[in-house]
Amino acid sequence: MLRISKRVEYGLMALQYLAKNGTVATAREISDANNIPYDLLAKIMQSLKRDGMIDSFQGVRGGYRMMLAPNSVTLNRVVGALEEETTITECISPSRDHSMCELNNSCTIKEPMQKLQTVLNDSVGKMTIAEFL
Amino acid sequence: MLRISKRVEYGLMALQYLAKNGTVATAREISDANNIPYDLLAKIMQSLKRDGMIDSFQGVRGGYRMMLAPNSVTLNRVVGALEEETTITECISPSRDHSMCELNNSCTIKEPMQKLQTVLNDSVGKMTIAEFL
DNA sequence: TAGAAATCGGACTAAAAAAGTCCTACTTGG
DNA sequence: CCAAGTAGGACTTTTTTAGTCCGATTTCTA
Numbered sequence: 061m062l063r064i065s066k067r068v069e070y071g072l073m074a075l076q077y078l079a080k081n082g083t084v085a086t087a088r089e090i091s092d093a094n095n096i097p098y099d100l101l102a103k104i105m106q107s108l109k110r111d112g113m114i115d116s117f118q119g120v121r122g123g124y125r126m127m128l129a130p131n132s133v134t135l136n137r138v139v140g141a142l143e144e145e146t147t148i149t150e151c152i153s154p155s156r157d158h159s160m161c162e163l164n165n166s167c168t169i170k171e172p173m174q175k176l177q178t179v180l181n182d183s184v185g186k187m188t189i190a191e192f193l
Numbered sequence: 194m195l196r197i198s199k200r201v202e203y204g205l206m207a208l209q210y211l212a213k214n215g216t217v218a219t220a221r222e223i224s225d226a227n228n229i230p231y232d233l234l235a236k237i238m239q240s241l242k243r244d245g246m247i248d249s250f251q252g253v254r255g256g257y258r259m260m261l262a263p264n265s266v267t268l269n270r271v272v273g274a275l276e277e278e279t280t281i282t283e284c285i286s287p288s289r290d291h292s293m294c295e296l297n298n299s300c301t302i303k304e305p306m307q308k309l310q311t312v313l314n315d316s317v318g319k320m321t322i323a324e325f326l
Numbered sequence: 327t328a329g330a331a332a333t334c335g336g337a338c339t340a341a342a343a344a345a346g347t348c349c350t351a352c353t354t355g356g
Numbered sequence: 357c358c359a360a361g362t363a364g365g366a367c368t369t370t371t372t373t374a375g376t377c378c379g380a381t382t383t384c385t386a
Contacts, residue, residue: 086360086361086362087361087362088360088361102362102363102364103363103364105362106362106363106364109362109363116361116362116363117361117362118361118362118363119360119361119362120358120359120360120361121360121361122360122361122362123361123362124362
């Protein structure tokens with residue numbers, strides 16, 4: 061049901077690393093420290109950068125740096141930055157036309173699913189990177 | 194991150210159906226009513242039966258029947274009955290030897306993940322089939 | 327008592343998603 | 357200029373999930 065993806069797992073490790081060390085760190089450094097495949101991590105860092113929670117510097121003395129206070133970066137935000145779909149169910153997703161569940165409008169569990177989604181968002185949204193330090 | 198599987202989705206629909214109607218219903222009846230592939234639903238019903246939340250009757254007038262009050266069947270229980278792994282992360286799973294995260298014991302996010310797991314279990318555990326009626 | 331309508335359950339295939347790899351381009355400090 | 361970085365597209369592999377198929381067993385009923 062709710063296993064988090066490696067993308068999120070690695071992303072959290074990277075953010076933890078950055079938050080802990082305070083300084084600029086390279087993707088290579090982080091991948092070495094955590095046994096994360098370098099290429100994969102590189103992509104993840106780009107996504108986190110795009111979100112704005114970290115900053116990046118190209119070139120020889122480049123790397124990544126935290127841009128926000130750890131306690132202001134919620135898990136919801138991290139997940140949102142790293143994953144396409146963040147809803148519990150396809151029919152709740154805002155990305156598709158879901159005026160009906162797939163073919164028919166006979167979906168009988170939409171409302172409770174929506175409720176579950178809210179409950180989940182609330183609880184996950186309360187945790188931040190500060191909890192990882 | 195946390196999309197629920199079709200197994201759980203279909204399982205919830207089936208439980209809703211049984212709880213709503215009160216009587217014995219066949220897998221065919223439920224699959225027709227909800228556009229669920231019959232063979233798949235049949236397996237799901239067997240899993241739910243094994244858990245004990247529903248009962249089954251073989252033979253010509255057979256089918257399935259709810260065995261518990263809807264408000265006593267939590268989502269956690271349904272998920273547990275229908276899925277192998279129910280943990281947010283592999284290293285938390287009780288099914289594997291995880292005295293260390295895979296190869297090395299350098300997993301730096303285990304504790305917060307454990308906390309997240311607890312938070313999640315708590316919130317999901319509060320919802321029951323009664324919410325689906 | 328035969329047969330239809332069910333559940334039971336294993337084995338398999340197909341499809342989708344996730345994880346990981348490869349390669350090239352661009353940037354920048356020394 | 358070149359080494360050490362990020363940026364990012366395209367691709368392959370692996371894993372997981374979804375779905376299918378088939379035969380066995382049970383049991384009501386005509």
